[in-house]
Amino acid sequence: MDWLGDHLWSLWLGAAALLAVAEMMSLDLVLIMLAVGALGGMVAALAGAPVLLQVLVAAAGSIGMLALVRPPVARRLHRGPELKLxxxxxxxxxxxxxxxxxxxxxxxxxxxxxxxxxxxxxxxxxxxxxxxxxxxxxxxxxxxxxxxxxxxx
CATH class of the missing domain: 2.40.50.140 (Nucleic acid-binding proteins)
Incomplete structure (x- = not known):
């Protein structure tokens, strides 16, 4: 258990990688935003923050990405060329x-x-x-x- 406490950043990195791979299957731009939040948790773990702070950083990063980045990116990706009929x-x-x-x-x-x-x-x-x-x-x-x-x- 001591190793896990010292290498919690690797769990955050693994979670980010899994979420990124799962995003390739769903293409909803939700899981990739959660992956970015997990990367924030990884950075907090590397900085030596307690687990609760790591979780809060990951949650804040995920919520921020979902609220601020996903809507304009999704609008831009779903807008196609104008179809004239x-x-x-x-x-x-x-x-x-x-x-x-x-x-x-x-x-x-x-x-x-x-x-x-x-x-x-x-x-x-x-x-x-x-x-x-x-x-x-x-x-x-x-x-x-x-x-x-x-x-x-």
């Missing part, structure tokens, strides 16, 4: 005008292989056939487009 995925894409577009006359645009009816974003513009346009918005089955400026060589 349906017509919304066309916004920002470019297309080619197949029939002239003006405010008074709905034209046509080829977007991703499909032909869409289109109106200009700026109602004062007339967009000629063959011009490249960018989709600003989709209103029903009509694309609201604006010409893409062409750089002259």
């Amino acid at each position: 349906g017509h919304g995925k066309l916004v920002g894409r470019t297309g080619i005008v197949t029939a002239a577009i003006s405010a008074s006359e709905t034209g046509r645009v080829r977007l991703d292989g499909d032909v869409w009816s289109a109106t200009p974003y700026d109602e004062s513009l007339v967009i000629a056939e063959g011009e490249t346009v960018e989709v600003f918005e989709i209103r029903g089955a009509t694309a609201v487009v604006h010409p893409v400026p062409q750089l002259d060589d």
